[in-house]
Amino acid sequence: MVIRTGVVGHPISHSLSPKIYNTWFADVGIAGQYEAVDVVPENFETTVRQLARDGWRGVNVTIPHKTAAYEIADYRNPEAERVGAANLLVFSEGKIIADNTDVAGFRSCLQSIPTKTNRAVVLGAGGAAGAIIAALSSCGEVSIVNRTLSKAGALSERADAKTQAYTWDALPDLLQNTDFLINTTSLGMTGQPRLEIDLAPLPQQAEVYDIVYTPLETEFLKAAKARGLRAVGGLSMLVYQAVPSFKAYTGVEISDVDAMLRSLEEVCG
Numbered sequence: 555m556v557i558r559t560g561v562v563g564h565p566i567s568h569s570l571s572p573k574i575y576n577t578w579f580a581d582v583g584i585a586g587q588y589e590a591v592d593v594v595p596e597n598f599e600t601t602v603r604q605l606a607r608d609g610w611r612g613v614n615v616t617i618p619h620k621t622a623a624y625e626i627a628d629y630r631n632p633e634a635e636r637v638g639a640a641n642l643l644v645f646s647e648g649k650i651i652a653d654n655t656d657v658a659g660f661r662s663c664l665q666s667i668p669t670k671t672n673r674a675v676v677l678g679a680g681g682a683a684g685a686i687i688a689a690l691s692s693c694g695e696v697s698i699v700n701r702t703l704s705k706a707g708a709l710s711e712r713a714d715a716k717t718q719a720y721t722w723d724a725l726p727d728l729l730q731n732t733d734f735l736i737n738t739t740s741l742g743m744t745g746q747p748r749l750e751i752d753l754a755p756l757p758q759q760a761e762v763y764d765i766v767y768t769p770l771e772t773e774f775l776k777a778a779k780a781r782g783l784r785a786v787g788g789l790s791m792l793v794y795q796a797v798p799s800f801k802a803y804t805g806v807e808i809s810d811v812d813a814m815l816r817s818l819e820e821v822c823g
């Protein structure tokens with residue numbers, strides 16, 4: 555029997571997930587099919603329930619549905635509960651089980667990124683931001699900067715780390731004492747407005763991560779590199795978060811993650 559899975563989002567044409575999962579299905583010799591499903595918010599729940607009825611094993615969930623995915627689940631694994639958002643829904647015996655593999659995905663990235671993170675600034679408070687903040691739980695202070703202050707406040711209340719919520723006008727002051735700046739907004743993504751911030755106040759040793767991965771090198775990353783800062787794009791997180799999702803669908807753990815990273819960099823670079 556073919557394992558049917560996919561990713562539900564809007565927009566979704568940018569997604570590299572079908573390439574990742576379909577390659578892994580072929581690599582490990584499992585009959586599987588992973589599709590991108592474009593669904594607007596008002597159809598999210600009915601579509602997901604239909605896919606479950608159609609015998610799909612589960613779906614990944616991306617922009618803008620991660621909070622809705624958390625809300626429609628019958629059961630939530632601890633990571634989804636902690637974040638209040640889900641990027642993975644597994645269908646089992648008529649129930650929907652939510653998980654959040656973005657946390658583990660970003661944690662894996664952290665192992666190779668900052669040497670020391672005491673003060674982080676997270677731009678954005680959407681579905682992905684909670685996972686980033688959860689992964690930064692050992693960080694000294696995390697400032698959450700978002701257009702909608704109430705959403706940043708809600709994430710701050712849920713977080714383990716020492717966090718505080720701000721609007722964008724606080725950014726110039728915050729950046730002066732930041733050693734890790736992470737963009738989790740959709741700004742800079744292909745088809746979205748640019749992320750335009752002045753990086754001049756950042757200390758020279760600061761590191762920058764942009765979870766946006768289309769394009770691979772966003773204007774934000776280019777600006778950070780032009781300032782001489784170490785700057786990394788979201789492809790690594792995308793691949794690392796896919797490993798536990800693939801395991802949830804198939805029971806198989808992918809060990810050679812770097813091979814996939816190299817292959818995607820070649821295709822998209």
Ligand code: NAP
Pocket residue numbers: 616617618619620656659677678679680681682683700701702705738739740741743747765766767788789791792793795
């Ligand atoms: P989301 O839930 O829709 O959140 C979007 C965030 O961007 C919100 O904080 C929103 O602010 C902010 N934003 C959007 N337009 C804005 C504007 N014009 N001005 C200021 N702020 C704006 O999306 P998400 O699921 O968190 O995903 C965000 C991005 O991360 C997407 O590009 C997605 O592809 C990427 N992502 C990458 C990975 C990876 O593995 N690399 C994982 C997850 C997500 P408000 O709250 O004020 O609306």
